[in-house]
Amino acid sequence: MKEYLSDLDIQALIDDELSPREAEHVHALIQQQEWAQQRYEELKEQKKLLKNYYQKIQH
Numbered sequence: 001m002k003e004y005l006s007d008l009d010i011q012a013l014i015d016d017e018l019s020p021r022e023a024e025h026v027h028a029l030i031q032q033q034e035w036a037q038q039r040y041e042e043l044k045e046q047k048k049l050l051k052n053y054y055q056k057i058q059h
Contacts (some may be wrong), residue, residue, distance in 0.1 A: 005029040005036050014043050 005026065012018050013026045030036040 001025045003029075005033060007039060010036060010040050010043055014040070014047055 001022070009026050010030065013023055013030075018026060030040050
């Protein structure tokens, strides 16, 4: 497995696009890098806001 982390890796993790093994690896890499921890939190919040927005406009 790769030892570097990209924004796309974090996005794939949040979107549940990784295998359990890949997800575990990406989580471990996130914990090692402050920028990745911050980006993970930002993307999680963004996904939550988008989900809430689309739920509201569909009703």
